[in-house]
Amino acid sequence: MSMSGKLLIASTVFASVIGCTAAVTQAPDVGVDPQESEATLKRSPHQPERLFLQQVSATSAIVKWRGEATQACVATSSEQLADKSSCVAATNTASQHKEALFTELKSDTEYVYSVGEYSQPSLRFSTAPPSGSTPEDGNIHVWIIGDSGTATEQYPLGNYTHPDEAKMVLDGFVKYNTGANSLIKNEPVDVFLLLGDNAYIDGTDEEWQGAVFDLYTDVLSQSAVWPTIGNHEMGTGELNPTGTQVVHYPGASITSDPNHYISRENLTPRPIPYLDIFTLPTEGNVGGVASGTEQYYSFDYGNVHFVSLDSQLSARDKTQRDAMRTWLISDLSSNKLNWTVVIFHHPPYTKGSHDSDEKPSSYFGIDMPIIDMRKEFTPVFEDYGVDLVYGGHSHSYERSYYLNGHRGDADTFDANVHSELNSDGEPAIGYGTESYFQVSPGSQQDDKVVYTVAGSSGKVKLGKGKLDHPAHVIQQYDPDSRHGLAELGSVVLDASATELTARFINEKGEIRDTVTIRR
Amino acid sequence: MKKSHVTRFSCRVAVAFLLFFISQAFSHPGDEHKLEHLNSQITQQPYSQIAHIQRASLYTRTGNYTLAKKDFIAAKTLGETYRVSYELGVYYFKTEDYTLAINQFDNYLKHFSDYYPALEYRAKTYIKIGDTKKAFEDFSRFLENSPYTNPGHYIAVAKIALSEDGREDQIGDAITIIDAGISQTGNSPQLQSFAVGLEISRGFFDQAVTRHQSLREITSASPRWHIEMAEILVKSEQWAKAHDHLNHSEMKLAQYKKTPAREKLSLRIEKMQQHVSKNYDVDKGSLNH
Numbered sequence: 049m050s051m052s053g054k055l056l057i058a059s060t061v062f063a064s065v066i067g068c069t070a071a072v073t074q075a076p077d078v079g080v081d082p083q084e085s086e087a088t089l090k091r092s093p094h095q096p097e098r099l100f101l102q103q104v105s106a107t108s109a110i111v112k113w114r115g116e117a118t119q120a121c122v123a124t125s126s127e128q129l130a131d132k133s134s135c136v137a138a139t140n141t142a143s144q145h146k147e148a149l150f151t152e153l154k155s156d157t158e159y160v161y162s163v164g165e166y167s168q169p170s171l172r173f174s175t176a177p178p179s180g181s182t183p184e185d186g187n188i189h190v191w192i193i194g195d196s197g198t199a200t201e202q203y204p205l206g207n208y209t210h211p212d213e214a215k216m217v218l219d220g221f222v223k224y225n226t227g228a229n230s231l232i233k234n235e236p237v238d239v240f241l242l243l244g245d246n247a248y249i250d251g252t253d254e255e256w257q258g259a260v261f262d263l264y265t266d267v268l269s270q271s272a273v274w275p276t277i278g279n280h281e282m283g284t285g286e287l288n289p290t291g292t293q294v295v296h297y298p299g300a301s302i303t304s305d306p307n308h309y310i311s312r313e314n315l316t317p318r319p320i321p322y323l324d325i326f327t328l329p330t331e332g333n334v335g336g337v338a339s340g341t342e343q344y345y346s347f348d349y350g351n352v353h354f355v356s357l358d359s360q361l362s363a364r365d366k367t368q369r370d371a372m373r374t375w376l377i378s379d380l381s382s383n384k385l386n387w388t389v390v391i392f393h394h395p396p397y398t399k400g401s402h403d404s405d406e407k408p409s410s411y412f413g414i415d416m417p418i419i420d421m422r423k424e425f426t427p428v429f430e431d432y433g434v435d436l437v438y439g440g441h442s443h444s445y446e447r448s449y450y451l452n453g454h455r456g457d458a459d460t461f462d463a464n465v466h467s468e469l470n471s472d473g474e475p476a477i478g479y480g481t482e483s484y485f486q487v488s489p490g491s492q493q494d495d496k497v498v499y500t501v502a503g504s505s506g507k508v509k510l511g512k513g514k515l516d517h518p519a520h521v522i523q524q525y526d527p528d529s530r531h532g533l534a535e536l537g538s539v540v541l542d543a544s545a546t547e548l549t550a551r552f553i554n555e556k557g558e559i560r561d562t563v564t565i566r567r
Numbered sequence: 568m569k570k571s572h573v574t575r576f577s578c579r580v581a582v583a584f585l586l587f588f589i590s591q592a593f594s595h596p597g598d599e600h601k602l603e604h605l606n607s608q609i610t611q612q613p614y615s616q617i618a619h620i621q622r623a624s625l626y627t628r629t630g631n632y633t634l635a636k637k638d639f640i641a642a643k644t645l646g647e648t649y650r651v652s653y654e655l656g657v658y659y660f661k662t663e664d665y666t667l668a669i670n671q672f673d674n675y676l677k678h679f680s681d682y683y684p685a686l687e688y689r690a691k692t693y694i695k696i697g698d699t700k701k702a703f704e705d706f707s708r709f710l711e712n713s714p715y716t717n718p719g720h721y722i723a724v725a726k727i728a729l730s731e732d733g734r735e736d737q738i739g740d741a742i743t744i745i746d747a748g749i750s751q752t753g754n755s756p757q758l759q760s761f762a763v764g765l766e767i768s769r770g771f772f773d774q775a776v777t778r779h780q781s782l783r784e785i786t787s788a789s790p791r792w793h794i795e796m797a798e799i800l801v802k803s804e805q806w807a808k809a810h811d812h813l814n815h816s817e818m819k820l821a822q823y824k825k826t827p828a829r830e831k832l833s834l835r836i837e838k839m840q841q842h843v844s845k846n847y848d849v850d851k852g853s854l855n856h
Contacts, residue, residue: 205600286628294630306715307683313601315628317684319714331753338785340748340755341717367726368719371757375718377828378756378782381791384823433826487825495827 094165098261102147102327103347104272105334106155106176110327112147117164120148129160129167142324143253156183173270174236177350179335180385182545188350189235190541191221191267192391194243194440197259197280198506201248203298205312214263214506216555217536223557224540237271239349240264243440243502244278244360244393249298250311251281253321259506274328277343277360278393278440279414281322283311287412302413304365306343320361328356337379344372346379352543353385357392357425359439363417373424380432386567387548388434389541393441395501396422397454399517400442400532401509405457423455429497435486435548435565438539440503444510445552446520446532447561449475450484450496454519461518468496477521478563486567498563500550505538525560533560601625616646624654632662649678653685660692668692683712699731707744710751718757721748725761738769754781763799772803790819790832797839806847806854813840 091097096115103110111120119137123129138146153159156177163171177183196217198210227233247255261268285300298312309320328342335348336355343358355376362368380388394417398404404418418441429437430452450468454461467475468490476482478498487494499519515532523533537554552561605622612618623638635658642651656671672689676682690705706724710716725741728734745762752758759778766775779796786792793816800809817836820829848855 288630294628296629305687306717307687307713310628315601315625323715332785338753338755339718340752340758341719342715343717362717362719365719365723367723368717371717371719371722371761374757374760375755378760378786378789378791381828382787382789384787386824431826431828431831433824433828493827493830494825 092166092168096163096166098257098268099163099166099171099265100261100268101173101270101272103329103334104173104175105347105349106178107153108149108151108333109153109159109173109175109272110147110149111161111163112141112145112327113163114143114145115164115166117146117166120150120161120163122150122153122159122161124154124157124159126160126169129162141327143321145325147327170266171269173272174238176238176348179348180351182350182543183238185235186544187235188238188352188543190239190241190352190389190543191225191237191271192241192243192438192502192539192541193217193246193505194393194438194501194538195245195278195443195503195507196242196505196538197246197248197251197255199263200255200258201506203249210507213508213536213555214259217505217538218263220536220553220555220557221538221540224553224559237267239352239354240267240271240273241354241356241391241438242273242275243391243438244276245280245299245440245503245506246275246278248280248506250283250313251278251309251321252283252311252313253325256321256325273326274347274354274356274391275322275326276356276391276393277320277322277358279360282320282360283309284315285414286310286315300412300414301360302364302416304361304363304368306361337375337382339375339379344375348385350543351386351545353383353388355379355388355390355434357390357421359392359394359417359421363392363394363420364413369420369424373428376425376428377432380428380434383433386545387543387565388432388436390429390434390437391439392421392437393439394418394421395439395441395446395499395503396426396437397448397451397458397499397517397519398439398442398446398501398513399458399515399520400444400446400501400503400513401511402442403513404517405459407457426451426455426497426499430495433494434497436541436550437497437499439499439501440505442501442513443503443507444501444513444515444532444534445504445523445537445561446501446515446517447478447523447550447552447563448497448499448519449521450478450488450498450565451519452488452491452496458517458519463518466519475521483564483566486565498550498565500539500563501532502537502539502552504534504536506536508534508536510534521561521563523561535560614645616642616650619645620651620654623651623658627654627658627661630661632658649674653679653682653688656685656688656692660688660695663695665692665696669696681708681712683709683714686712694727699727700734703727703731703740703744707747710744710747716748716751718748718752718755721745721752721758722761725765738765741765754785756782756786760795767799767802772799772805775799776803788815788819790816790823790829793819794832794835794839801839801843804846806843807849807852809839810843810847810849813843 096113099113102112119135121132121135123134136148138148153175155175158174160172196214199214201209203209247259280299282301284296284298288294306320308317328345332338336346339345343362346355362372406419454466463475470476470482488496515530517531520531522529522531526533535554537552539550541550547566549564551559554560608618619638619642623635626635639655652671652675656668659668669692672685675685686705686709690702693702721744725744728740729737742765745758748758759782763775763778776799793812797809797812813836
C-alpha cells in the first residue's frame with residue numbers, strides 16, 4: 049500500500065477513534081476544567097473527593113473513597129449509625145484510595161452509612177436479596193451506561209467537545225426513574241453497569257474524577273458500580289501506520305498488557321488507572337466462579353448472574369483470550385440463576401461509528417476484539433444460557449433480534465436462520481405480542497441471545513455508520529427507520545422472577561425501545 | 568449549521584490535525600507541550616541527565632530515533648551510564664537492534680534487579696532472538712514483580728517453557744509457573760485446568776485429581792465439574808469413582824436450567840457411562856474381562 053493510502057486509512061481510523069466531533073464551533077477554554085472546578089466547589093465539608101460502593105452482595109459491601117477519612121460506618125438506622133458501633137477501619141489501596149469491607153450484613157436490607165465525619169441522608173444502600181431470589185419489591189433494577197465519559201473529553205486539549213451530553217443522559221434517566229412516565233416510582237438502582245469508555249479521552253485518574261465520580265455522585269453512593277474495560281480506559285495507542293513514523297491515537301491501544309498504559313500527557317508505560325480505581329471480585333466472592341483477575345469477573349445479584357468480560361486487553365492475545373473463555377465456560381456452567389447478563393465493550397454486531405464487519409475492523413487491529421468476541425464468545429453465550437449481552441464502542445443504540453449462530457459479516461445474516469421468527473415468518477421484534485421466551489418456541493432450547501449496543505450515554509456519532517446491521521431491530525422511533533437510534537440515552541433493565549425487560553431511555557426520559565424475555 | 572455538516576467538517580478538521588501531527592512526528596499537542604517543557608528544562612539546566620533521558624525517551628516513543636540517539640549520547644556523559652540503560656534498551660528494541668538492547672537491559676537490571684518493565688522488555692527481546700529459555704526466566708521474574716497480572720499471563724509463560732526444544736523438564740517448569748500464578752492470583756479454572764492437562768500428559772493422574780478437586784467449591788461442584796473429574800478418573804482407570812461422578816453429574820443436571828451446553832453434557836455422560844460399563848461391572852464392583 050502506498051504511503052498516502054496508509055495515511056488515509058490512518059486518518060479514517062483516527063477520525064473514528066476520537067469521534068469526529070471536535071467541536072470546532074465552540075470557543076476553546078484552554079486550561080480550565082469547568083467540571084472539576086464546579087464539583088470541587090459543590091463538595092461539602094469532609095466529603096471525600098470520590099465515594100462509591102463496590103461488591104454489594106447479600107451479606108457484604110465495600111465502601112470505597114478517596115479523602116481524609118480513615119474509617120466508615122454502616123448501620124440499619126441513623127440512630128445506630130450515630131453510635132459509631134459498627135465501624136471498620138479503612139484499608140489503603142492503590143492511588144490513595146481507601147476502602148472498608150462490611151460483612152455479615154442482612155440480605156435485602158437497607159443500610160445507612162458514613163465515611164469519617166461525612167454523613168448524609170443520601171448515603172444509603174440495600175444489600176442484595178439471597179442468591180436466586182428477587183428483592184421484596186419483586187424487581188431488580190439495573191442502570192447501564194456506555195461511552196459516557198464525555199464530560200472530560202477534550203480534543204484538542206482545552207477544548208471540551210461534549211461538555212453536557214452525559215449530564216443530559218443522567219437527567220433523562222432521573223426523570224424516567226422518578227416516575228415521570230408512571231412506570232417506575234423512584235426505584236433505587238440495585239446494580240450500576242459501566243460499558244467502558246467512561247472517562248474520555250485517556251481514562252486517566254483525573255478523567256475518571258470528572259466524567260464519573262463528579263457526575264454520578266448520587267448513584268455511586270447508593271448502588272454498587274460494576275465496570276468493564278473500554279479502549280479509552282487503556283489510554284493512548286502507539287501506532288506506526290506508515291511503517292516509518294510512530295503516532296499516538298487516544299483509544300487506539302492494542303496491547304494486552306494492563307501495565308502498558310500510556311496517555312497523551314505521559315508516554316511512559318505504567319499500570320492502567322482503571323485497575324487502581326476499582327475493587328472487583330476475583331475469587332467468586334460475590335457469586336460466580338473465581339476469575340483470578342479484575343479484568344474479567346462475575347457476580348450474582350438475586351436471581352441475575354452478571355458477567356463482565358475484558359474485550360480490550362485479554363481479548364487481544366490468543367492465550368489470554370482462551371483463558372478468559374475457559375473461565376467463562378466454567379462460570380456459566382456453574383450458574384443456576386434465572387437470568388444471565390454479560391457486558392463487554394466491543395459489540396459483536398454494529399454498524400454505528402464502528403463496523404463489526406471483518407474488513408473495516410481489521411485496520412491496525414484496533415477493532416479486532418469485535419471480530420474475536422463474535423467468533424469465539426457468542427457461541428458460548430448461546431450454548432450456556434446467556435440472555436442479554438451489552439456493549440458500547442459505537443456511539444448509538446442498536447438492539448438485536450433474538451439471535452443464534454450468526455458469526456460472519458452483516459451480509460451473511462439470514463433472519464430465517466439466525467433469529468427467532470414471529471407467526472408471519474418475520475424476525476420477532478422483542479416487545480408486545482412478539483416478546484421473547486427464554487426457551488425459544490422455535491428451537492425448544494434456551495439458545496438465543498439479545499445483543500445491544502448502548503454507546504450513546506455521552507455522545508452520538510455515526511461516522512460512516514448507517515445503522516443498517518440486519519441483525520438489529522428496525523427502530524420504530526428512528527425517523528429513517530434504521531436498525532438503530534442515533535440518540536443520546538442509557539438502558540434500564542428490570543428483572544423479576546419471570547420477566548426480564550430492557551428499555552432504552554433517551555435524554556428526555558422517554559422510552560425509545562423495549563425488549564422483554566419471559567420464562 | 569446542520570449537525571451533519573458540523574460532523575463532516577469536524578472530521579475534515581480531525582484528519583487535517585492528524586496529517587499535520589504526523590508530519591511533525593507528534594500526533595497531538597500533549598507531546599509538543601511535553602517536548603517544549605523538556606527543551607526549556609534542558610536550556611535552563613544543560614547538565615541535567617534526567618531531562619536528557621526523558622527527552623530521549625519521548626523521541627524514542629514518537630519514533631524520532633536520530634534525535635533520541637543524540638540525547639542518549641549526551642545523557643551518558645552527564646551521570647552514571649546505567650541510568651540511561653533502560654530507556655536506551657527500549658530504543659534499541661524499537662530499532663530492532665536486539666543484542667544491544669539486551670546489553671542495556673542487563674546493565675540496568677544489575678542496579679535495579681526487580682524493575683519489572685526492564686524484565687518484560689528483556690524477555691520480549693529474548694523472544695525476538697529465539698532464546699526462549701532466558702525469555703521464560705525473565706517473564707517469570709516479571710510476573711513476580713508486575714503490579715497487574717492475570718491467569719492468562721502465567722499460561723503464556725508456561726507455554727514458552729513447553730515450546731522450548733531440548734529443555735529438560737518442560738512440563739515441570741510449566742507447572743511451576745502455573746502454581747506461581749495460582750499463588751499470586753488465586754485458584755481459578757483457567758490455571759488449574761491447564762495444570763490438570765499437563766499432569767495428565769505426564770501421567771501424574773493423582774496430581775490431576777487433586778488439582779481438579781481443588782476446583783470443586785469454586786465451581787459449586789457443577790455437573791461439568793463432575794464430568795471432568797470422571798474423565799480424569801477414566802484415564803487413570805478408576806472406574807468406580809468415575810461412575811459415581813457421572814451419576815452425580817446426571818443428578819445435578821436435572822436441577823439446572825436446560826441449555827444446549829447441558830444437553831451436550833447429558834450426551835457426554837451417556838457415552839462415558841457406556842464406556843465405563845464396558846470396562847467395569849458396577850453391580851459386582853469388578854473389572855470386566
